[in-house]
Amino acid sequence: QQPVQSPQAVILREGEDAVINCSSSKALYSVHWYRQKHGEAPVFLMILLKGGEQKGHDKISASFNEKKQQSSLYLTASQLSYSGTYFCGTGGGDDKIIFGKGTRLHILP
Amino acid sequence: NAGVMQNPRHLVRRRGQEARLRCSPMKGHSHVYWYRQLPEEGLKFMVYLQKENIIDESGMPKERFSAEFPKEGPSILRIQQVVRGDSAAYFCASSPGSPGYTNTEAFFGQGTRLTVV
Numbered sequence: 184q185q186p187v188q189s190p191q192a193v194i195l196r197e198g199e200d201a202v203i204n205c206s207s208s209k210a211l212y213s214v215h216w217y218r219q220k221h222g223e224a225p226v227f228l229m230i231l232l233k234g235g236e237q238k239g240h241d242k243i244s245a246s247f248n249e250k251k252q253q254s255s256l257y258l259t260a261s262q263l264s265y266s267g268t269y270f271c272g273t274g275g276g277d278d279k280i281i282f283g284k285g286t287r288l289h290i291l292p
Numbered sequence: 293n294a295g296v297m298q299n300p301r302h303l304v305r306r307r308g309q310e311a312r313l314r315c316s317p318m319k320g321h322s323h324v325y326w327y328r329q330l331p332e333e334g335l336k337f338m339v340y341l342q343k344e345n346i347i348d349e350s351g352m353p354k355e356r357f358s359a360e361f362p363k364e365g366p367s368i369l370r371i372q373q374v375v376r377g378d379s380a381a382y383f384c385a386s387s388p389g390s391p392g393y394t395n396t397e398a399f400f401g402q403g404t405r406l407t408v409v
Contacts, residue, residue, distance in 0.1 A: 185334070215397070224296075224383065224400040225335065270334060279325065279348055280398060284334040 184208050186273045188283035195261050196291050203256040203286045205271030213274035214247050214254040219285075220267040228256075228269075258288070266290045294318070296386050297366075298401035305374045305408050313369040313404045317386030324367045325385045325398060326352075326359060335383060341367060374408045381405045 186207045193201050205214065213232050217225040229238045231247035231254060238245055242259040258265055268287050272280035297316040305311050317324050322342055327335040337351040341361035352359065356374075361367040371378055383403045389396035 217400075224402045227397045227399065230397055272335075277348065278323070279337055279340050281337055282327070282335040 185281055186271055186283040188269075188271055188286050190286060191284070192287040192289070194289045194291065197263055198260050201258045201261060201288060203258075203269050203271075203288075204253065205255070205273070205283055206251075206253045207273050207275075209252070209273075209275055211247075211249060211252055211254075211273050212276045213280075214245070215272035215274065215280055216245055216254075216256050217270045217272065217282075218265075218267045219270065225270060261288075261290050263290050263292060296321075296384060296399050296401035298382075298384050298404050300404060301402060303404055303406050305406065307375055307408055308373050311371040311374050311378070311406055311408075313371075313382050313384075313406070314366040315369070315384030315386075315401055316366040317384075318399055321386035321388050321399075323387045323389065323398075324361050325387075326367075326369050327383045327385065329381045329383060329403070338369070338382075371406075374406075376408050379406055379408045 186205050189204045215230050216228040219225040233249040236247045245256045247254045266289055268285040270282045270285045272282045274280055299314050324341045326338040329335050339352045339359045340348040344363050356372045358370045381403045384401045385398040387396050387398040
């Protein structure tokens with residue numbers, strides 16, 4: 184079951200904040216966030232494991248609400264370099280990660 | 293430590309030909325995953341392999357597609373008798389453990405962009 188990401192696309196001005204949500208219809212053991220720029224490989228951002236975990240580095244952070252089977256990625260004071268497509272991947276206790284369709288983020292100067 | 297290496301980066305095949313996509317995981321990584329990505333779509337899971345074993349191929353079409361990860365050498369995704377609908381970017385990822393339920397990240401290669409003409 185593919186996780187659902189929202190919104191599908193976001194346009195921001197540099198310095199604005201964004202929240203990207205990821206929800207699943209099945210129980211989750213882990214949530215993985217990646218960013219992909221056009222024509223490039225997805226780049227790992229962070230993993231969150233079950234238990235209400237929150238993580239962050241620089242101005243990108245994420246939370247994981249296992250009861251609601253949801254995760255959110257927070258981008259604070261966005262920079263031009265944050266542009267790209269953000270994917271959440273969910274681990275359901277087996278060995279694979281299932282990815283959502285992505286959220287396209289475009290930052291304007 | 294080199295990253296995940298995929299080759300070729302671009303592959304053009306005529307309908308009916310075979311496509312072979314190669315993936316060398318990062319050193320020390322024994323788990324390999326193949327994903328397919330269509331324009332404006334997410335990363336669709338195809339198959340998960342460990343050395344000499346296919347662990348999960350639930351996302352791979354039953355016909356024309358096969359994958360292997362031999363004891364020596366890269367993992368190979370093979371598509372026989374390609375059709376136009378096979379045109380996509382194929383990404384390989386590797387990890388040292390099982391990212392589905394452990395604190396283990398998967399690293400992606402640059403992908404192979406297959407075009408069927």
